[in-house]
Structures are given as C-alpha cells and as structure tokens.
Amino acid sequence: MSVENITERPAPTVADLEAEGDVAADFLEELLDIADIDGDLNLDVRQGRAYVSVEAEEGGGVELLSAPDTVQALQELTRLAVQSRTGSFSRLILDIGGSRDARRRQLERLVDAAVVKLDEGASQASLPAMSSYERKLVHDIVSDRGLTSESYGEGADRHTVIRRH
Structure with a gap:
C-alpha cells in the first residue's frame, strides 16, 4: 500500500467511544452468560479510548479470566466484535478484576x-x-x-x- 492511499481518520468523539463501549459490553455480557460467570460491567471514556471493566465479588468466577494473557486475548476478541459491528477499528481497553x-x-x-x-x-x-x-x-x-x-x-x-x- 502506498502512502498516498492511507487517509487519516478523525479522532472518535466521546459519543463514538461510548457507543463502542456499549457494543463491547453487549459482547462481554453474552460471553459471561455463556461461561456462567457473574460480573458487573462498567464503561468509561479516558484518553481517547473506551474502557470496559468487568468486576465481581470474590468467587464470582471473574478471577478465572483475569490472567494477563487471557485479558489480552479477550480484549482482542472484544475489539474484533466492536469492529465487526461498527465498521471502525477499536482501541478499547478491557480490564477484568483489576488486571490492569x-x-x-x-x-x-x-x-x-x-x-x-x-x-x-x-x-x-x-x-x-x-x-x-x-x-x-x-x-x-x-x-x-x-x-x-x-x-x-x-x-x-x-x-x-x-x-x-
């Protein structure tokens, strides 16, 4: 690909990032339901990124997903789900059980x-x-x-x- 074909995309707005967080939360809720893991999802926008955190009481199963490699893999899957739904590249950050x-x-x-x-x-x-x-x-x-x-x-x-x- 030549440099001429690369176009700068405008920075996403807060509303775009909030919508991205909503899509990510929907995806993660389904995933947690399938895995029978209890967790509360919190959405935030910080430093031009959507942040999604999954938190739960101890023993809720979230700790099973909080290893760094697992969080990284789930973050990539969540980003792909968001991209599939929105058509835009996602830079969202996923935190599970305080892993970040x-x-x-x-x-x-x-x-x-x-x-x-x-x-x-x-x-x-x-x-x-x-x-x-x-x-x-x-x-x-x-x-x-x-x-x-x-x-x-x-x-x-x-x-x-x-x-x-």
Missing part, C-alpha cells in the same frame, strides 16, 4: 529494576517486548521517574529502552 492495575504494578517493578541497572552504571536498560498499551504505561512510568524511554523493534518484538537524560 496489577499489570501496571508489575511494569513499575520492571522499571524500578531497570533504574537499578542505570544506577549501577549501565548506559541503558531494555525491557521485554510488550503490547503498545503496556509500552505507553512504561513510557509514563519512566517519565514520572525523570528518565527517558524509546520503543524499538517491530511487531511482537517491539520493546522499550530506558536511559538517563
């Missing part, structure tokens, strides 16, 4: 370990490959700690490198 907060804490620990390497004299520290959303979180964490970061690599091998200013 747990992953952010893991990423903070990874960044902290990288900072120790920098403190010990390394010129840079590379983190493992991760999703674009996780890399964005890492860039935010790194910035909060007064350091710089850049992403390198392609596709599934894309990773973040952290440096001092």
Whole structure:
C-alpha cells in the first residue's frame, strides 16, 4: 500500500467511544452468560479510548479470566466484535478484576529494576517486548521517574529502552 492511499481518520468523539463501549459490553455480557460467570460491567471514556471493566465479588468466577494473557486475548476478541459491528477499528481497553492495575504494578517493578541497572552504571536498560498499551504505561512510568524511554523493534518484538537524560 502506498502512502498516498492511507487517509487519516478523525479522532472518535466521546459519543463514538461510548457507543463502542456499549457494543463491547453487549459482547462481554453474552460471553459471561455463556461461561456462567457473574460480573458487573462498567464503561468509561479516558484518553481517547473506551474502557470496559468487568468486576465481581470474590468467587464470582471473574478471577478465572483475569490472567494477563487471557485479558489480552479477550480484549482482542472484544475489539474484533466492536469492529465487526461498527465498521471502525477499536482501541478499547478491557480490564477484568483489576488486571490492569496489577499489570501496571508489575511494569513499575520492571522499571524500578531497570533504574537499578542505570544506577549501577549501565548506559541503558531494555525491557521485554510488550503490547503498545503496556509500552505507553512504561513510557509514563519512566517519565514520572525523570528518565527517558524509546520503543524499538517491530511487531511482537517491539520493546522499550530506558536511559538517563
């Protein structure tokens, strides 16, 4: 595909993102019903994305779906369901049972370990490959700690490198 064929799409409006969240919630409700898992769905719009969270009382079964790889797979399925219904690419974020907060804490620990390497004299520290959303979180964490970061690599091998200013 040539560059001339690529057109910029306008940023989705809050109403577009709310509609995207509704479609995602409908899909997830059906999925939870099929799996006989009790969960409450909460919808939000933040930073130009629809956020859908599934929460439940302990023992409701949601914890069965909260492993990071499972959340990532369900997020991709939900994005495809939204795209199929709306005809537009979706960047929605799915959180199941607080999995996103747990992953952010893991990423903070990874960044902290990288900072120790920098403190010990390394010129840079590379983190493992991760999703674009996780890399964005890492860039935010790194910035909060007064350091710089850049992403390198392609596709599934894309990773973040952290440096001092």
